[in-house]
């Protein structure tokens with residue numbers, strides 16, 4: 001059973017508040033499958049939220065999902081049109097970039113993967129959900145500033161290199177303690193998904209997320225149950241050991257781990273034309289083996305030639321990120 005099957009089924013169901021099918025109202029905002037629990041997770045928009053209509057709609061959906069499609073359960077979030085115009089299209093692919101340790105280049109990988117997906121013709125957004133001092137705006141060389149709000153009161157993502165971006169960093173001033181940020185984060189995640197006017201045709205949303213099974217991970221899991229993840233590590237044992245834990249955390253949350261990216265894998269000496277393994281070797285492969293996934297890329301240690309944090313195709317790291325993007329398009 002796929003989300004397509006569910007969609008087909010739902011499209012015929014009537015939104016009783018306006019007596020039109022969900023296909024006509026474009027009311028199907030998100031379809032996810034929690035395969036472990038055998039539960040379909042749906043976000044449906046109603047034109048008008050009236051108690052009677054709500055009940056009827058929920059009943060019809062539950063009937064379709066459980067009786068007709070055979071799911072054990074269904075979780076339905078009904079939103080009124082006004083609230084929920086902005087969520088990304090249902091076949092947007094969500095990719096969570098995670099790591100065990102800070103400073104291994106998670107944000108660098110998130111930004112560059114997004115950038116090269118974009119270069120390969122995809123519509124891409126970046127979501128920075130890292131509370132522990134998010135570094136995405138820095139990697140992308142963004143000036144401080146708040147997102148604008150559109151005429152409907154929705155947040156407009158900021159844009160860099162033709163990619164949409166939202167960051168926790170846009171909403172905190174200075175160095176607020178992490179605890180305070182944590183408290184804000186739940187509502188921030190909701191704002192990012194439900195109160196933000198993302199491009200309606202997003203192919204990929206790349207999410208720079210803190211590791212583990214913390215609040216953010218759980219919020220993300222609720223909102224996007226079918227997200228997949230990539231684990232970033234360095235070749236160093238200290239990084240790879242915690243990266244394995246991060247990978248297991250993803251697995252526990254039923255996020256399929258697509259593979260591992262080893263960052264700072266070696267220094268590429270342009271003159272000698274050889275690789276220098278400054279931080280040792282094998283960390284990435286070890287993490288991949290442990291999680292039983294592929295090592296997708298090994299990124300060299302080299303400062304970007306043209307930008308603060310983004311690599312272009314005339315540099316080794318840029319070529320590798322471009323290959324990584326192509327691989328991702330192939331497998332996800």
Ligand SMILES: Nc1ncnc2c1ncn2[C@@H]1O[C@H](COP(=O)(O)OP(=O)(O)OP(=O)(O)O)[C@@H](O)[C@H]1O
Nearest residue numbers: 102103104105106107108135264299300301302303
């Ligand atoms: N392959 C690389 N070659 C050279 N410098 C790199 C590379 N990857 C990352 N860096 C640099 O290392 C630093 C940390 O990278 P980044 O901010 O991407 O890591 P992070 O894991 O997101 O860290 P944090 O935990 O602080 O968010 C940055 O200054 C970045 O420019």
Ligand SMILES: [Mg+2]
Nearest residue numbers: 106107134135
């Ligand atoms: Mg970071």
